Structures are given as structure tokens and as C-alpha cells.
Amino acid sequence: MEIDNPIPLVHRTQIPHTSATILCCNCGAEIDGTTSAGALCNDCVKVTVDISEGIQREATLHTCRDCERWLQPPHQWVTAAPESRELLALCLRKLHALSKVRIIDASFIWTEPHSKRIKVKITLQQEAFEGTILQQTFEVEYVVASQQCPDCAKSFTANTWRAVVQVRQKVPHKRTFLYLEQLILKHSAHKDTINIKETKDGLDFFYSQRNHAEKFVDFLTSVAPVRTKKSQELISMDIHTSSKSYKFTFSVELVPICKDDLVCLPIKLAKQAGNIAPLTLCYRVGTFINLLDPNTLQTSDISTPIYWRSPFSGLADVRELVEFVVMDIEPSGVQKGRFFLAEATVARASDLGTNETTYFTRTHLGGILHPGDSVMGYHLTGTNFNNPQFEALEESNAYASTIPDVILVKKHYERKKKKSRNWRLKRMNKDEGEMLPRKQDQARMDEDYEQFLRDVEEDQELRSTMALYKAQQAKKEKDGMEGVETASTAETEETEGDDVPKIDMEELLDEFEGLDMEDDER
Numbered sequence: 437m438e439i440d441n442p443i444p445l446v447h448r449t450q451i452p453h454t455s456a457t458i459l460c461c462n463c464g465a466e467i468d469g470t471t472s473a474g475a476l477c478n479d480c481v482k483v484t485v486d487i488s489e490g491i492q493r494e495a496t497l498h499t500c501r502d503c504e505r506w507l508q509p510p511h512q513w514v515t516a517a518p519e520s521r522e523l524l525a526l527c528l529r530k531l532h533a534l535s536k537v538r539i540i541d542a543s544f545i546w547t548e549p550h551s552k553r554i555k556v557k558i559t560l561q562q563e564a565f566e567g568t569i570l571q572q573t574f575e576v577e578y579v580v581a582s583q584q585c586p587d588c589a590k591s592f593t594a595n596t597w598r599a600v601v602q603v604r605q606k607v608p609h610k611r612t613f614l615y616l617e618q619l620i621l622k623h624s625a626h627k628d629t630i631n632i633k634e635t636k637d638g639l640d641f642f643y644s645q646r647n648h649a650e651k652f653v654d655f656l657t658s659v660a661p662v663r664t665k666k667s668q669e670l671i672s673m674d675i676h677t678s679s680k681s682y683k684f685t686f687s688v689e690l691v692p693i694c695k696d697d698l699v700c701l702p703i704k705l706a707k708q709a710g711n712i713a714p715l716t717l718c719y720r721v722g723t724f725i726n727l728l729d730p731n732t733l734q735t736s737d738i739s740t741p742i743y744w745r746s747p748f749s750g751l752a753d754v755r756e757l758v759e760f761v762v763m764d765i766e767p768s769g770v771q772k773g774r775f776f777l778a779e780a781t782v783a784r785a786s787d788l789g790t791n792e793t794t795y796f797t798r799t800h801l802g803g804i805l806h807p808g809d810s811v812m813g814y815h816l817t818g819t820n821f822n823n824p825q826f827e828a829l830e831e832s833n834a835y836a837s838t839i840p841d842v843i844l845v846k847k848h849y850e851r852k853k854k855k856s857r858n859w860r861l862k863r864m865n866k867d868e869g870e871m872l873p874r875k876q877d878q879a880r881m882d883e884d885y886e887q888f889l890r891d892v893e894e895d896q897e898l899r900s901t902m903a904l905y906k907a908q909q910a911k912k913e914k915d916g917m918e919g920v921e922t923a924s925t926a927e928t929e930e931t932e933g934d935d936v937p938k939i940d941m942e943e944l945l946d947e948f949e950g951l952d953m954e955d956d957e958r
Contacts, residue, residue: 456468458475460475460476460477460480461475461476462476462477462480462484463477463479463480465477465479481564481565481568481570482570485564485570486572487537487560487561487562487564487570487572488537488560488572488574490533490536491531491533491534491537491574491576492531492533492576493574493575493576493577494576494577494578494579495527495530495531495576495577495578495579496530496578496579496580496581497526497527497530497554497578497579497580497581498581498582498583499580499581499582499583500513500582500583500584500585500588501582501584502584502585502588503585503587503588505585506523506526507583507585508526508529513585513587514526518549519544523554524542524543524544524556527554527556527576527578528542528556528558530578531576534558534560537560537561537562538560538561538562539558539559539560540559540560540561540571541557541558541559542556542557542558542559543556543557544556544557545557545575552579552580552581553577553578553579553580554577554578554580555575555576555577555578556575556576556578557573557574557575558573558574558575558576559571559572559573560572560573560574587630587644590630590644596630596644597630597631597642597643597644597683598643598644598645598646598682598683598684599642599643599644599645599646599648599649599650599683599684599685599686600640600641600642600643600649600683600684600685600686601640601641601643601649601652601653601656601686601688602635602638602640602685602686602687602688603616603638603639603640603641603656603688603690604635604637604638604687604688604689604690605637605638605689605690605691605692606637606692607692607694607750607753608753608755609694609753609754609755609880609884610881610884610885611694611695611754611884611887611888611891612690612694612695612721613638613639614884614885614888615888615898615902616656616659616660616690617863617864618861618862618901618902618903619659619901619902620655620864621862621863621864621902621903622901622902622903623655625652625655626641626652626864628643628644628645628648628651628652629641629642629643629648629652630642630643630644631867632864632865632866632867633866633867634866634867638690639866646684649684649686650686653686653688656688658723659722659723660690660721660722660723661690661691661721661722661723661724661725661739661740661743662688662689662690662691662740663688663689663740663744664686664687664688664689665686665687666684666685666686666687667684667685667687668682668683668684668685669682669683669685670682671683691721691725691740691743691747692749692750693718693721693725693749693750694718694721694750694753694754695718695719695720695721695891695898696717696718696719696753696754696757696845696846697717697718697750697751697752697753697754698715698716698717698718698750698751698752698753698814698843699715699716699717699718699727699748699750699751700714700715700716700748700751700821700823700825700826700829701714701715701716701727701748701825702714702746702748702825702828703825703828703829703832703835704746705738705742705746705748709727709736709737709738709742710734710736712727712729712734712735712736713729713731713732713734713835713838714825714829714835715729715751715829715835715838715839715840715843716728716729716730716736717729717730717800717843717845718750720897723739723740724737724738724739724740725737725738725743728775728800730798730799730800730843730844731798731838731840732777733770733771733772733775733777733800735772748825749823751821751823751825751826752814752821754845754887756814757812757813757814757845758784758812758813758814758815759784759785759786759810759811759812759848760782760783760784760785760795760810760811760812760813760842760844761782761783761784761785761788761808761809761810761811762780762781762782762805762806762807762808762809762810762811763780763781763782763783763794763807764780764781764807765778765779765780765781765799765802765805765806765807766778766779766780767802767803768798768802771803774803774897775800775801775803776800776801776802776803777798777799777800777802778798778799778801778802778805779796779797779798779799780796780797780798780799780802780805780844781794781795781796782794782795782797782811782813782842782844783795784815785810795817795841795842796841797813797840797841797842797843797844798840799811799844800844801844801846801847804847805844805847809847809848810847810848810849810850811844811845811846811847811848812844812845812846812847812848813842813843813844813845814842814843814845815841815842816839816840816841816842816843817841817842846894847894849890849894849936849937850936851890851936856907857889857907857939858906858907858939858941858944859904859905859906859907859939859944860904860905860906860907861889861892861902861904861905862903862905892904892939893936893937893938893939894937899939899943903945904939904943904944904945905944905945905946906941906944906945906946
């Protein structure tokens, strides 16, 4: 029996045991059947599944051109800078379907500023199937539409204010209001006003809410001696709900005493105020009226309630100052703060070369006056004052002999030719009303402003309470531009002596754009 030789079997490579594989139902690629969702490979899941479905690709944002605020539905207006986090949050709130997905990243895409378009790139992440998380990036375009906010609509409509603060001072010049204006600007106390109107004896500040006006009145009370009154007017009333609508008016009256005014106190009040001499100088007006006796350097502070309990007016103001020339001066050695007592012999500048009349007086300016200097003062000899306090002073046996011939107030610096200063002041936007100031009134206002600028230069204590800005370095050419104001710089004199006070650059602030103030150049 013949036996065949065994046939050798070919060794087969055994396939390792792995997870079950299936084919993608879309492209036929092999995928893991245990982990694949929907029988789709990863590429097909990215192509066929859209996790941003239902999220709009276009939206509209509303902004107010006047105040540059943005509308946050339904009725709230918010402030947001371009490409800021606040604006990005506002853009994302406009897409309601974003609450169903997870936001990984969001950023702005640059667009032309004038295109009225804002583009935002958003990255989302969501679970497409069980165990499959998908991430997707897309863009949303916003159209910027203009819409006036209710506050700006009220400001451009007549008689829409709810409260007005009427600030008044019955003096022939505006220097106190110029200083008060700088205090308001420094502390931004006017930010809630909808309009500022200039009147004959002061300013009117209009507000859309009563609490804003009360806040401004509190500010004025904290920086100046004032007296306030409040009144209200009924506009409308609903008889069904008993709701009433009022307009409120706050009257704020400043004391008619200004810096460098000559004041004659009632004798009784002078004895109560530290037994000071009735004839004094007002050297500062803050929350108190600060008075100085130039003969003894004694000072006294008159509070607001005491003044309004027995009010008095100034005997003479800065418009009645006379220029004198110092012939001789001798310090007495008495000093109180920045005041130095001295005995001076002066003569009127207009009398030089005409007569040799001189006057002997005591002054508090012994630290800055020298023989030959010019000084401004009040000439009391031969001057008639229609003032009951001064008449009582002349009839008094105790004080009649103490009335001097001349009271010196401040040193006078020669300024002849104008040039631009290295500093500037900000001014508020005021509505001058329908009637523009007359030519003579405008000239008087310009003179008051120039005197105020000189006071700022000469008084370091005064300018420490206000904000001074550096003047613009670049100046426009003046060829063919006569009578046209260029940079918002104040003016000073070119031919001036070495002793003319100047403001150091360290005291000045850098100017920032976007401030809600107007530059004033006089």
C-alpha cells in the first residue's frame, strides 16, 4: 500500500484581535464601530454636522451719535469703547442661540471705521454625538445703526428739563464765576447737565433729574459761601393714580464779596470777629470769607451763616484800583504766613511830574515791594462812598482816626506787548442765548478774563486749586489770518521784566483729547 507523503500546510499570519470596524456610511472609510457616532468618520462629521446652526450671522447694533452710547435691549444705554470687552459682551448678547453652546473664544476682526460694520470671530464647542465633541469657528457681522437716546433727545428739545440750578452773584465783573468755572471743571461737577445757559448775573444749569441738581447744589455749598432756596412748580397730575410731575428750581446766591475787594465791616460784627479793624481787605473767598487788616496783619474768617445773618457789601472792588509808585519802603519785621508788614511811602503814578504829593501807609506786601515798584491800591482820600458801614466808621470816635489815606492791594507788573503763554485753561460749553453780548460788554468780559489769568499767574495759592494744561506746541501760521484765534493759549506780554511771575512746566497737566469742554483763548 502506497502512502503519500504529507503535504506541508502554509503557516497563516494570525490577525490580532481588535475592535470591530465598520465602513463610514458617507465615504466608505474604515472606522471603529464601537466609538464612531452615526456611522460617520471624523472628516464627515466636520462636513455634515453644523453646531452653529440656528445662530444668526448678521445683527444690528444701535448707537447714539451724540453721547456715543450703545443700546442694550430693551431700554438701557451703556458706554463702551471701540473693540472693548463691554462692546464684545454687547455683541454676544445680541445672538440669543449662543446660550445653547459653549463659547471658547471671541474676538474682533478689524474693519474700516467709516464702514459702519463690526465683525466678530466666535469659536464654539459642543458635543455632536455621544462621545464626540466638535469645535467650530465662524464670523458674525454687525451693522451699526444710529438711534438717538432719550437723554440726548431731551437735551435737543426745549422745556424738557426737570430741575434747574440758578447761580447768581450781584457784582459788576465775572472773575468769581471764572474761578468757580475752573473748580467745576476740575471736579467734573457739570457732567450730568443737559444745558448750561449764561445770563446777566450768572449761569443756569439744567438737569433731567432732580437728584443731579441737588448733587450740584451740594458741590457749590462745599466750595463757596452761598445761600440756597428751592421752589417747585406743578406741571401735571393724574387724578386716577394721584401721581404728580414737578419742575424744581434751585436758587444759589453767592456772596457779593470777591478777592481783593475793600470791605467795611459793621462795627458790631468786627468786634465779634476777633476785634478786627472794620476796614479790611478780602484776600481769599472759599467756604469762608477771609479778611485781612493790612495795618496789623490780623486775619478773620466770616462764615456763611454769620454773613447772611448780617449781610454787608463791598466798599470798593478791583475796578476802582489806582496805580501807585513806591517811593520808599521799610519792613517792620512782623510776618504772618506769606504777609510781611512794612511802612511805605507811595505816590500816585498819574501825579508824577505834576505834583509832589505822597502818602504814608502800612502794607502787607513788604516781602515783594521795593522802591520804584508799581503797586495797585485804593485811594481813600477825597473819595465818597455811599455805604452805611463806612459812614458809621467815620462817625465813630474809636475808628475815625484809623482810616488810612491809601490801602495797597497787590503789586503791579508791566506788560506791554502780547505773546502766547505756555499754559491754558479749559472752558465750559455755555449757551449764550438768543442775544449775543454787545461790543462793549464783550470787551469788558475779555478784560475780566485777562485779569483773571494774571491773578492765576501771580497767586500760587489760587492756581493750586485749579487744573492748568500745557499749551499746544504746534502753532498755526498767522499769515493772512488777522483776527483769527489759533491755538487755545492764553496771552501774556512779550516785553516784561524778570520779576513777572511765571508758571513752571511742572505745575501743568498734559492735555487729553475727548474732554467735554471747549478751549477758550482770549
